[in-house]
Amino acid sequence: MAILVTGGLGYIGSHTVVELLNNNFEVIIVDDLSNSEKFILNNIQEITGKKPIFYPFDLRRKELLHQVFDAHTIEGCINFAAYKAVGESQEKPLDYYENNLFTLINILQEFKNRNISNFIFSSSCTVYGQADKMPIDESALLKTPESVYGKTKQMGEEVLKDFANAYHSKICLLRYFNPIGAHPSSLLGELPIGVPNNLVPYVMQTATGIREKLNVWGNDYNTEDGTAIRDYIYVVDLAKAHVAALQKLMTNTSVETTIDIFNLGTGKGSSVLEVVEAFEKANSVSVPYQICDRREGDIEIAYADASKAEQELGWKSETTLQEALKTAWNWQKYLETKTN
Ligand code: NAD
Numbered sequence: 033m034a035i036l037v038t039g040g041l042g043y044i045g046s047h048t049v050v051e052l053l054n055n056n057f058e059v060i061i062v063d064d065l066s067n068s069e070k071f072i073l074n075n076i077q078e079i080t081g082k083k084p085i086f087y088p089f090d091l092r093r094k095e096l097l098h099q100v101f102d103a104h105t106i107e108g109c110i111n112f113a114a115y116k117a118v119g120e121s122q123e124k125p126l127d128y129y130e131n132n133l134f135t136l137i138n139i140l141q142e143f144k145n146r147n148i149s150n151f152i153f154s155s156s157c158t159v160y161g162q163a164d165k166m167p168i169d170e171s172a173l174l175k176t177p178e179s180v181y182g183k184t185k186q187m188g189e190e191v192l193k194d195f196a197n198a199y200h201s202k203i204c205l206l207r208y209f210n211p212i213g214a215h216p217s218s219l220l221g222e223l224p225i226g227v228p229n230n231l232v233p234y235v236m237q238t239a240t241g242i243r244e245k246l247n248v249w250g251n252d253y254n255t256e257d258g259t260a261i262r263d264y265i266y267v268v269d270l271a272k273a274h275v276a277a278l279q280k281l282m283t284n285t286s287v288e289t290t291i292d293i294f295n296l297g298t299g300k301g302s303s304v305l306e307v308v309e310a311f312e313k314a315n316s317v318s319v320p321y322q323i324c325d326r327r328e329g330d331i332e333i334a335y336a337d338a339s340k341a342e343q344e345l346g347w348k349s350e351t352t353l354q355e356a357l358k359t360a361w362n363w364q365k366y367l368e369t370k371t372n
């Protein structure tokens with residue numbers, strides 16, 4: 033009995049594979065390495081002492097996916113595989129709709145044909161847009177996301193709800209807030225490709241001198257220091273939530289349709305300048321920055337009410353912002369040793 037982890041060599045996927053292996057799940061990874069590298073597989077093995085089965089192919093290749101399902105008894109899937117760059121999604125909308133939705137549909141076809149249940153989907157707080165009240169709970173109104181990327185997440189949720197209703201399946205939609213940090217071993221983390229869009233990778237590259245200054249996008253928001261607020265969740269905590277969600281789905285023996293939705297965040301908002309300060313304190317480095325105009329499409333404030341995950345999954349975030357930012361910096365230093 034195995035769990036299929038698509039995108040299992042990616043940032044959140046690789047951390048989740050470690051947690052699954054540590055909890056004695058058999059793991060099968062499909063990842064086309066479009067946003068990862070093979071050494072991540074070796075590092076997963078170094079951390080856990082176990083080597084997951086790995087298939088390097090694009091999930092849009094239905095025939096290869098079919099063979100994986102033929103070769104293994106798959107009991108569930110955690111579907112991380114997707115393209116995730118917000119800016120790029122505006123420039124290449126068809127690539128994003130195709131990759132993020134066809135891959136999902138291909139896996140669900142196999143699930144339907146083989147009568148498999150237990151599906152976990154990586155969704156995002158982006159589906160809430162600028163919510164009317166904070167903290168955001170799962171019943172908050174969904175708004176059409178600004179980006180094509182965000183729309184693929186909202187559409188993915190709809191596909192899955194229809195799938196669950198039609199075939200009496202058990203699905204779980206996990207809406208991540210802002211994942212940050214790296215594995216405490218420093219062997220896993222987010223791989224930077226090009227100029228980072230996200231705050232923490234940009235902060236790290238500024239601290240190392242790859243970037244001259246951090247551009248702080250706007251200090252005229254209606255927040256205490258004027259900079260925008262997000263809920264930064266440590267990636268290992270996030271990974272653990274997947275194991276809890278999977279265990280909940282798998283121990284639910286009811287034949288009824290199940291659609292679980294959970295916010296995964298810390299419940300606490302931090303401003304851009306608070307993140308910079310926490311990074312500087314955690315790592316005793318300085319991060320030069322300049323205040324710039326707001327970034328188009330940004331919202332002012334988003335942080336989670338994650339109490340449903342605590343009540344129903346027995347999960348909550350445990351790691352502080354500073355601790356998480358320390359692991360991020362250690363990962364950056366590890367990457368430098370690899371490239372030197
Ligand atoms: P990531 O890019 O690091 O990982 C995704 C992995 O999927 C990569 O290893 C990539 O090679 C693989 N992949 C992509 N398309 C594929 C395909 N067609 N076939 C096979 N493999 C494919 O991204 P991540 O940050 O780990 O995010 C994982 C999931 O969580 C994504 O679905 C993302 O949209 C979602 N998410 C991420 C964030 C975030 O800020 N990182 C926030 C909310 C939701």
Ligand code: WQD
Binds near residue numbers: 158
């Ligand atoms: C955080 C804050 C920026 C970079 C993204 C995706 C969203 C979801 C979560 C996946 C904002 C500010 C950033 C910089 C800055 N991901 N910032 N200078 O905007 O919450 O959303 O991650 O589903 O879809 O869009 O995250 O890390 O880009 O920005 O001032 O160089 O940091 O303006 O306030 P965001 P982020």
